[in-house]
Amino acid sequence: MAIAPPPPPPLLIQSLTLPLLFLLFLLPPLQSHFATSPTIELPNNPTTTISVVDFGAVGDGLRYDTIAIQSAIDSCPSPSPCRVIFPAGLIYLTATIRLKSGVVLDIQEGATLLGGTRLEDYPKEQSKWYVVLAENAINVGISGGGVVDGQGLKFVMRFDERKNVMVSWNRTGACLGDECRPRLVGFINCRNVNLSNFKLRQPAYWCLHIVQCENISIEDVSIYGDFNTPNNDGIDIEDSNNTVITRCHINTGDDAICPKTYTGPLYNLTVTNCWIRTKSSAIKLGSASWFDFKGLVFDNITIVDSHRGLGLQIRDGGNVSDITFSNINMITRYYDQSWWGRAEPIYVTTCPRHSKSKEGSISNLLFVNITSTSENGVFLSGSKGGLLSDLRFINLDLTYRRWTNNAGGLVDYRPGCQGLVKHITAGIIMEHINGLVIHNVNMRWSDEPLRQWNDPLDFKSATIEPENAGNYVILSNLYASTGRWEDVRIIRELMLEKVVIKEPGRSWIELDQILHTFHASNCSHERIVN
Helix, strand or coil: CCCCCCCCCCCEEEEEEECCCEECCCCCCCCCCCCCCCCCCCCCCCCEEEEHHHHCCCCEEEEECHHHHHHHHHCCCCCCCEEEEECCCCEEEECCEEECCCEEEEEECCCEEEECCCHHHCCCCHHHCEEEEEECCEEEEEECECEEECCHHHHEEECCCCCCEECCCCCCCCCCHHHCCCEEEEEECCEEEEEEEEEEECCCCCCEEEECCEEEEEEEEEEECCCCCCCCCCEEEECCEEEEEECCEEEECCCCEEEEECCCCEEEEEEEEEEEEECCEEEEEEECECCCEEEEEEEEEEEEEECEEEEEEECCCCCEEEEEEEEEEEEECCCCCCCCCCCEEEEEEECCCCCCCCCCCEEEEEEEEEEEEECCCEEEECCCCCCEEEEEEEEEEEEECCCCCCCCCEEECCCCCCCEEECCECCEEEECEEEEEEEEEEEEEECCCCCCECCCEEECHHHCCCCCHHHHHHHHHHHHHCCCHHHHHHHHHHHHHCCCCCCCCEEEEEECCEEEEEECCECCCCEEEC
16 A cells, blocks of 8 residues: 655754763663574474365355365374465455464465354354464464455444444453454464464454464565554564564554563564554564563664654553564654544553552663654653663664644543543653663654644653652752743742751752852852842
């Protein structure tokens, strides 16, 4: 699908370059944890080749070929290697089919595996609603250059230019509202999963779902979902380890690449050389985050026309560490606020989903060689426990300008937490951070009127250590130096509210070229005119 290029770069009227001058704390070098390609342990047995046509598949797209396809799969001499061929030029309509160890679906270019749209096409258990499903299998996959199509548009109850209203199969309460729809392809508790050179089209819900798997290779896979359909995620990696995703093209309404942790940790994920477009997050860790994420690398990625670029959305007590984002070029823009995201190029948040949720920590993040053009700034938010630490921004080129008519001026904490909160837009908004290094970061603003833009760096008052009076004074002085008197008043009132008393000493503030000095035990407040 051809994507119109963004408007040409504007003339620039404001810029800010930040060399190695902004350190909240000196950090040790970050350790990069690049996952190597998983080792797929293929047996040495000769590969059996079976055609679904030989088992009675007609491929007219009207009559169900489920029995023929499943019979072909079941005839494979598992666990020996077996390729089940879907010959080109045909459309194979099917209910859920199940893979077993050793089986690779070879959907040839020009062939389509078409998912059914009836509730009876899927198992009774909602968690098993997939067009293609593999459970507890070894050495399985899909290849061949063809298409797996979920007929997602047939699940739209009402088309809406903001967000489609979807059909719900919620009969038992096992799933939430209109999220009760079948996924396209799922691998659950599998080992050595190899997915290469095929296309996934029009999922009704999530597109490719990897759950509790080990050693996964996903390469040269093209994913397309309707841009107005909610929850049609591209690739969801859940509780799985040793995964490589490379040379994938993902164009979906909802999150494109989304690691999650429900029942166990997620380690060693590498994503390289991918192209992404989404109305949600191009890359998002979470929001399901009950267990840890560690050793993730995202490199050489192009993100266009997306609502959020690089996102960490930690809500359930899991910890995140040793994550690298490098060599990424992106364009982020506003869409309707019913979609999570506020055009942020980088979004890092940790806060409890609700009152009973635990707080997860985020540490050791490296953002290096990042270029973006965005309608909003970077948002970094820890929690009151000070659980966001050790971030590095190195060699970033951030251009800010508006080109859509969607409203700005909101900070997005969803899901849970504070929801959407009004706040003046800034180049980087930060709160509750313990350790941030910014080196060689260039921010530019376009030549149009700067609507609702704040300072390049904006510390929300929550960033202040609650008992450190010096930090209150420093932040108050920073606001005063830029004429933000309302923020000065808020900081001073916060000190009174928390009964924070500045220790005896000496401080100063310069206002209108007059230096006001403050000395311990001296109420004169000497003024020196420059």
